[in-house]
Amino acid sequence: MSMFVKAGALCPIFIHATQAQDNPVENVISNQIQALRSENFDLAFQFSSPAIQRRILNSSNFVRMIREAFPILMTAKQVEFVKERMRLPLAWQVVRLSGEQGESYSFAYEMILIGSEWRINGVLPLEQHGQDAQTPK
Template identity: 35%
Template sequence: MRTTLLAAAVALGLAGPAPAQGVDTQIRDVIGGQIEALRADDFAKAFTFASPQIQGLFGTAERFGDMVRQGYPMVWRPSDIRFGGLTERGGASYQSVLITDQAGEVHLLEYEMVMTSDGWEINGVRFLRPGAFGA
C-alpha cells in the first residue's frame, strides 16, 4: 500500500528542469495544509488536498485516513518537516519532503503534484532512497 498512498510516482533520478518560480510555494502550501489537517485528525479536510484520482481510489475520507494512519504514520504525526527540491517530469511536479517521525526516524518522501481546475493537488506519495533529498 505504500506505493499507492496518494498514488505511485516515477524515480527521482529522472528529474527534469525546475518549475516556474512561485509554484514551489503553492505546492508546499498544499502539502503543508494536508499535513496540518492530518495532525488535527481532520481527515475530511486532508482528503480535499488529494487529486480526483486519489479520491476515487479511496472513496471516502475515512478510508483515506485509515490508510494514512496505517501506512504513513510519519505523515500523520510528524515531529519535523523539511522541503527539498521540486522537479517536473511527465506533466507532473514532484516535491521531495524530509519528515522526522515521533521516534526520531527520518523518512524521505516524494509527493507527486498535479494541477487541476481547483489548483495544485496531491496525486501520489512514495518513499525515496536516502541521498535523494533536494535533487
C-alpha cells in the same frame, strides 16, 4: 533556508522551506499534513487529486490508508521540503519528515495541477534514517 511554524493539534510542527513560503506545491503538502495532525480528515482528503479520491472513496478509507502506510504524516515534528521538479501539469516534491525520536523519512509527492489548484496525486516512500526508524508499510 527559511523556517515557519504551523500550530498542530498537540504541538507545533516546524516546517523548513527551501524555497519561498508562497510555494503552492509546498503549501498543499503542508496543509494536508496539518489537517492530518489536527484530525481534520475530511479536509486532508480534499487535498488529494480526483483520481485518488475516486480510488479511495472517502475520508475514512483515506485516514485508514495513511495510518497503515504513512503514520509519520500524522505525527511528524518537522517537515523539510528538499527538492522540487516541475513538468506541468505535474510536479514532484521530495519531503523529509522527522519524528520525536530523531527518525526521519523521505517521500516523493507527485502533484497535479487541476485548473489553478495543486493536488496530491500520490506519495512514494524513498528512504528512512535515524533512531528506531521503521519502514512505512
